[in-house]
Amino acid sequence: MFKTTKTLVAALATSTIMTAAAFAGELVINTDTSDPAPKQAFQEVIDGFKAENPDINVTWNLFDHEGYKTSIRNFLTADAPDLANWYAGNRMLPYVNAGLFEAVDDVWDENNLHDQLASAKGSMTIDGKIWGVPYTYYQWGIYYRKDIFEEQGIAVPTNWDEFKAAGETLKAAGVTPITIGTKYLWTAGGVFDYLNLRTNGYDFHMALTKGEVAWTDDRVKATMANWKELLDAGFFIENHAAYSWQEALAPMVQGEAAMYVMGNFAVAPLREAGLTDDQLGFMQFPMINPDVPMAEEAPTDTIHLTANGKNKENGKKFLAYLARADVQTQINETLGQLPINSGSSVGDDKFLKAGYEMLSNTDGGIAQFFDRDAPAEMAKAGMEGFQEFMVKPERLDKILERLEKLRQRMNK
Amino acid sequence: MQSYWKRNQQRLAPWIFLAPGIFMFCVYVIFPIFQSVSLSFYEWDGLGEKTYVGAENYIELMDDEDFYTSLKNNVIWLVLYMLAIPAGLFVALFLNQTVRGIRIYKSLFFFPFVISQVVVGLVFSWFYDPSYGLLNIFLGVFGVDPIAVLADERYVTYGIIAAGLWPQTAYCMILYLTGLNAVDPEQIEAARLDNAKGVKMLWYVILPQLKPATFIAVVVTIIGALRSFDLISIMTDGGPYGTSSVLAFYMYEQAFSEYGFRMGYGAAIAVVLFLIMMVYIAFFLFKMYRDERGGH
Numbered sequence: 001m002f003k004t005t006k007t008l009v010a011a012l013a014t015s016t017i018m019t020a021a022a023f024a025g026e027l028v029i030n031t032d033t034s035d036p037a038p039k040q041a042f043q044e045v046i047d048g049f050k051a052e053n054p055d056i057n058v059t060w061n062l063f064d065h066e067g068y069k070t071s072i073r074n075f076l077t078a079d080a081p082d083l084a085n086w087y088a089g090n091r092m093l094p095y096v097n098a099g100l101f102e103a104v105d106d107v108w109d110e111n112n113l114h115d116q117l118a119s120a121k122g123s124m125t126i127d128g129k130i131w132g133v134p135y136t137y138y139q140w141g142i143y144y145r146k147d148i149f150e151e152q153g154i155a156v157p158t159n160w161d162e163f164k165a166a167g168e169t170l171k172a173a174g175v176t177p178i179t180i181g182t183k184y185l186w187t188a189g190g191v192f193d194y195l196n197l198r199t200n201g202y203d204f205h206m207a208l209t210k211g212e213v214a215w216t217d218d219r220v221k222a223t224m225a226n227w228k229e230l231l232d233a234g235f236f237i238e239n240h241a242a243y244s245w246q247e248a249l250a251p252m253v254q255g256e257a258a259m260y261v262m263g264n265f266a267v268a269p270l271r272e273a274g275l276t277d278d279q280l281g282f283m284q285f286p287m288i289n290p291d292v293p294m295a296e297e298a299p300t301d302t303i304h305l306t307a308n309g310k311n312k313e314n315g316k317k318f319l320a321y322l323a324r325a326d327v328q329t330q331i332n333e334t335l336g337q338l339p340i341n342s343g344s345s346v347g348d349d350k351f352l353k354a355g356y357e358m359l360s361n362t363d364g365g366i367a368q369f370f371d372r373d374a375p376a377e378m379a380k381a382g383m384e385g386f387q388e389f390m391v392k393p394e395r396l397d398k399i400l401e402r403l404e405k406l407r408q409r410m411n412k
Numbered sequence: 413m414q415s416y417w418k419r420n421q422q423r424l425a426p427w428i429f430l431a432p433g434i435f436m437f438c439v440y441v442i443f444p445i446f447q448s449v450s451l452s453f454y455e456w457d458g459l460g461e462k463t464y465v466g467a468e469n470y471i472e473l474m475d476d477e478d479f480y481t482s483l484k485n486n487v488i489w490l491v492l493y494m495l496a497i498p499a500g501l502f503v504a505l506f507l508n509q510t511v512r513g514i515r516i517y518k519s520l521f522f523f524p525f526v527i528s529q530v531v532v533g534l535v536f537s538w539f540y541d542p543s544y545g546l547l548n549i550f551l552g553v554f555g556v557d558p559i560a561v562l563a564d565e566r567y568v569t570y571g572i573i574a575a576g577l578w579p580q581t582a583y584c585m586i587l588y589l590t591g592l593n594a595v596d597p598e599q600i601e602a603a604r605l606d607n608a609k610g611v612k613m614l615w616y617v618i619l620p621q622l623k624p625a626t627f628i629a630v631v632v633t634i635i636g637a638l639r640s641f642d643l644i645s646i647m648t649d650g651g652p653y654g655t656s657s658v659l660a661f662y663m664y665e666q667a668f669s670e671y672g673f674r675m676g677y678g679a680a681i682a683v684v685l686f687l688i689m690m691v692y693i694a695f696f697l698f699k700m701y702r703d704e705r706g707g708h
Binding site: 069070073076077094095097098100182183184185238239240241242371376377379380384385387388391402409 | 457458459460472477540541542543558560562563565648649651652653654665668669670671672673674
């Protein structure tokens, strides 16, 4: 009761302000791009948009990255901007279902985006409609210490046996093969994603994260058995549950660990910590099951038109601008990430080029990430289970049963 | 009207003065309690429509391992946090002397309570750090292998409680220090004449006079134990795999965190937590009522 009245009052207040200002051409954008590079990138995009549309007055509200995750729920209902950034895949489903995002098929039709943004179309589509414009993504894979690999005479492993052998060589030399910090859980999700994608393939992985397959399925167990091989061989650093992903960078920088299953955003802090491009390399996660086409993980960031915004036309104009090849080239150059638009060019950076190469040749499908593909509740329980499994592998059956129980409750 | 006011002025005035407070208390405390209780019978993601599910949230709660882990941790917190009281008393007795610069020592001992819980959490995370932390460097001297306190389900709750005891001890110390100021010197003198000293003096003469301070110390320590949220959030985020969670943190996780937004389920946890606290609050109110009446 209370909430509805408050919402009404807020909506009324905003609509009065908005109608007064609508003639001047307003556009309100909310983003969570508070880190230096994303902030700079958005500043540039907005400046560029303003230069081309001098009659539109853009208001840009910048939110703290973590706080945004809760505030988006409030502002979409009570005081909606015209555009808001978010993530593709299952992560946007609650807002689509609640009718807070608006479909933008017309923007895609008018600007020929079905071709230009084809690679991300799948993850932007829910119920046959397209719910926003993707503007950036980045690859996941294994970042490794090239100098240590060379020192030990290890060639870049391309399959599971080579990978395990490489780990053994590293261990014999006193280097832990893989560093990871699972304090905030999601890093373990990345490892699971890759093991499952390589063991069972993209379709199975998506079915599992959507809740269509039982967690106690033998195929899941096969994935976990592969993971257990690594755990039994002591591939991961000890006490990983005590570290955040940033803290887990330290062993790699100091040469105590040689590999990190991570997203491309790890490159910047590794460079800042003093690793040169000669010391740091990128490789695709090695093949496990030769019958499964290689799928990759590449989370996509997106901008959405809100259902309660007041300046839909201007919003669509901005979306069309953001989708353009030259704009995506520029924003991703600043972000240090990959553009979605097939006409854009990739920044001159070793890791971006490697990622672009890998993703362009991916025929197995592109997953978003465990916590974006699976519904929130499942994601949390799943990643917690993975962390527990990494510490106590013997509890596997209990963990899988727990996840299965949750899946059944959620499917009810 | 005038005469009604005149006649009842004495009776009405307190209520008028209390009115703003009562109003605030109703709006921000009483009303939300009923709101939470009613919300706990619904399933709601905070955005869409609420669906009535009856006691389903509670039934699920009964079968939820994480809930029992949190409940168990809450009990451990409540019991072990009480150590702050004797520790605070000990420090207060130790500092209750007149030497040069005692004020500086007192301030230094009080210091941990002044800094934010978040900072305390960070300091202790570094202290426990398995590779570079002071604790493990110290243990290494005795040839003990490093213990990852915050990554081991066996130690994690105790590790966080130890961090919480640091500022809480300082708080109890300050309460006892002020209490010691009020101790009647004549009674001590009399006790001395009767040949009381040491532990006997403390137990039979000093402690009874510190009863009000002890009472407050118990209250703030229990409240502190139930407020453990910030330390847990900073030091472990409830981990590893939810083993250091307490009810307040679990409720936050279910209702408001990135992966949560199960408002109904969160409300159900809140109701259970409320009922547990009710037992304590009722006891507390009853005791206060009895004391004010002067009975024993």
